[in-house]
Amino acid sequence: MTSTLITDIGELTTNVERGADRFGTLTDAAVLVQDGRIAWVGPAAEAQGIAENRSGVRESARRTESQTPDQFSSDAGAIEVIDADHRAMIPGFVDSHTHLVFGGDRADEFEARMTGTPYAAGGIRRTVAATRAASDDELSARLTGFVAELHAQGTTTFEIKTGYGLTVHDESRLARLAAEVTPEVTFLGAHVVPAEYSDRRDAYVELVIGEMLDAVAPHARWVDVFCERGAFTPAESERILAAGTARGLLPRVHGNQLGPGEGVRIAVAAGAASVDHCTYLDDADVAALAGSDTVATLLPGVEFSTRQPYPDARRLLDAGVTLAIASDCNPGSSFTSSMPLMIALAVREMGMTPAEAVWAATAGGARALRREDVGVIAPGARADLVLLDAPTRVHLAYRPGVPLIGEVFKDGVRLR
Structure with a gap:
């Protein structure tokens, strides 16, 4: 199993409605990717220690996102940790x-x-x-x-x-x-x-x-x-x-x-x-x-x-x-x-x-395209992610023509 934790995300656009927010915006967030899919999404503070103690993270993730244990592997394996440095992340x-x-x-x-x-x-x-x-x-x-x-x-x-x-x-x-x-x-x-x-x-x-x-x-x-x-x-x-x-x-x-x-x-x-x-x-x-x-x-x-x-x-x-x-x-x-x-x-x-x-x-x-597995950042979706070289999604319109695409992941694999 391959796992990647992207943490310290300043603004995360999930496109999963959260109350009145149809864009599902989280701040100070983290995303866990396993085998090309989103495994967990939640506050960065609750993701601390993933690399050191996978089982503890599994319990934290279930409490935060109401996920069942089988959505996380019991095989600890190695986790790549990526510090987003408080940049914004959106779906691909x-x-x-x-x-x-x-x-x-x-x-x-x-x-x-x-x-x-x-x-x-x-x-x-x-x-x-x-x-x-x-x-x-x-x-x-x-x-x-x-x-x-x-x-x-x-x-x-x-x-x-x-x-x-x-x-x-x-x-x-x-x-x-x-x-x-x-x-x-x-x-x-x-x-x-x-x-x-x-x-x-x-x-x-x-x-x-x-x-x-x-x-x-x-x-x-x-x-x-x-x-x-x-x-x-x-x-x-x-x-x-x-x-x-x-x-x-x-x-x-x-x-x-x-x-x-x-x-x-x-x-x-x-x-x-x-x-x-x-x-x-x-x-x-x-x-x-x-x-x-x-x-x-x-x-x-x-x-x-x-x-x-x-x-x-x-x-x-x-x-x-x-x-x-x-x-x-x-x-x-x-x-x-x-x-x-x-x-x-x-x-x-x-x-x-x-x-x-x-x-x-x-x-x-x-x-x-009648697709439910892309366009969102939610457990079970494909890990198609974009880290912006900007603090918020607004910068995509605010700074037109500027190359703000920092890192791109397709099915959890870094493309750039």
Whole structure:
């Protein structure tokens, strides 16, 4: 058994409600990790002596957290003790929306947008061409680099979408490569209609729900569709989600990004885990989300990069909608993997408090992926932890652009 005690944590965000505090904030705290899972959480004063007397700690932990004895090993073993030096700790970020397997670059589009050219979904086809031309080794090497980038910025759980192949062969290989680095793989053959099908969109939809879905489903957990003008119609979106669900994939939706539309309605009706973007919502959309289990995933990096209006997170929160924030890391509309930046933008531009933004980037992302083992610091959860080089979580928004990610643990293993 491997055990690690992280003690002298100045501010611990557990995301486990404690009375009126939905963020489960503890001060002067400690966390015990055993075999990749959280074993105990409590006051640092009650954790003193763990390394010297494991059995005494087991009794203290049971008194503090009401845990049963079998949640702690009787084998004392060696315990690594880490002094957090009164820094803040949060759960590892859960980035529930990325597009990390692709070829090419679209910096010129970004530059053009900064001088007034509007964003349009059609630019995706440029990345499709570059991705098709890239080898598996090239795509894998780039993906490995992105994963290291995520880890360095505190992201320990992440989703990856296909959608830059748009042939049976290419969508299948993108899903296979993504599955090598995450279990959260999303089939997004319905990203745009590729150029070769521009006059035969019905045939492309049939390909997506037939041969392409058959090839990708073994590598994926989710099915997604870009329900938007310039992409897929509401009727096409419903067909694609239904086909994916019939193959055992769970639904999620890109919706209401470029203007008002039916993305939210379709997502809620399909029981989707998440509808992502949510830039343009009417009162009926907000009410539908508030009355459902569908998470509204906001992607502030997109608005930063495209100069579209930011979603009104405050309106959604006040209505009782569950929110996540994610990076939407992709080469066209949000080429950043920084969840700390997403937090800063959510606070500055979308009306969220720092605590709400951190919750949305951790527990909210976990809900958008229907995961209960990440996004929280509680006994039984995965030991995915981030020690900040800061005294509080507020500093993630207060000091934007500053590298505040100190130490990162994934399943109890230190990544940096």
